[in-house]
Amino acid sequence: MKLLHIIATPRTYESNTLRIATAYLESVRNKVATLSVDTLDLFGPDLPTAVSDHIAAHYSLLARQPIQKRHLASWQQIERLIEQFLAADRYLITTPMWNLSVPYILKYYIDSIVQPSYLLEHTAAGWPIGLVQNKKMVCIVSHGSDYSVQTPTLCHPHNFLEPYLRAIFGTIGIADIQFITAQPMDVTPELRETAVAAAIVEARQLAANFE
Numbered sequence: 001m002k003l004l005h006i007i008a009t010p011r012t013y014e015s016n017t018l019r020i021a022t023a024y025l026e027s028v029r030n031k032v033a034t035l036s037v038d039t040l041d042l043f044g045p046d047l048p049t050a051v052s053d054h055i056a057a058h059y060s061l062l063a064r065q066p067i068q069k070r071h072l073a074s075w076q077q078i079e080r081l082i083e084q085f086l087a088a089d090r091y092l093i094t095t096p097m098w099n100l101s102v103p104y105i106l107k108y109y110i111d112s113i114v115q116p117s118y119l120l121e122h123t124a125a126g127w128p129i130g131l132v133q134n135k136k137m138v139c140i141v142s143h144g145s146d147y148s149v150q151t152p153t154l155c156h157p158h159n160f161l162e163p164y165l166r167a168i169f170g171t172i173g174i175a176d177i178q179f180i181t182a183q184p185m186d187v188t189p190e191l192r193e194t195a196v197a198a199a200i201v202e203a204r205q206l207a208a209n210f211e
């Protein structure tokens with residue numbers, strides 16, 4: 001079984017989210033000896049940057065037209081990312097909330113891999129049909145503040161991170177998505193450590209049911 005671990009925090013050594021993900025992965029590895037983990041550090045490797053070429057190729061695919069020759073070299077980079085994504089049976093996304101949603105690099109990655117005829121197709125009426133079937137995802141996320149608290153300025157509806165990840169990965173066919181949320185990370189050290197410890201317990205419980 002292959003798990004792709006997608007990391008969307010640049011704070012490799014200080015990341016609170018990564019502390020929880022590391023505990024989760026350790027427990028999963030103990031459970032599934034044959035697990036192979038592929039790590040994609042989104043802030044680390046060079047993600048393809050020729051955005052305009054990718055977007056042109058995206059519209060060619062939508063129109064069911066061949067990709068133009070001048071966009072092929074850049075498209076091969078996207079295909080490599082897609083192949084890596086599709087090679088996995090299970091996904092782990094480790095991400096903080098940035099400005100109520102995902103960090104830009106995770107959005108960029110999603111914009112790169114979610115491509116017509118690879119991860120989804122469209123009906124004649126334009127409705128998406130997910131092509132990524134029989135796969136499961138765990139998202140380990142952390143917030144600086146606590147979005148379970150209802151205040152006029154900070155409340156559950158302002159959390160666009162979890163609904164967005166559920167919506168986009170659901171659209172490509174991944175229906176089984178579990179979340180572990182640690183919050184608040186940035187109020188006091190005591191609250192942070194309590195929340196991280198609780199999330200690690202939750203992560204180990206989730207790992208015990210990994211299949």
Ligand SMILES: Cc1cc2nc3c(=O)[nH]c(=O)nc-3n(C[C@H](O)[C@H](O)[C@H](O)COP(=O)(O)O)c2cc1C
Binds near residue numbers: 101
């Ligand atoms: C650019 C940026 C934007 C952020 N925006 C939010 C936010 O909208 N809401 C929130 O609760 N925390 C926000 N935070 C705080 C992070 O979500 C929090 O510190 C998180 O635990 C960091 O995770 P990490 O330690 O894994 O990097 C933001 C942090 C940064 C750097």
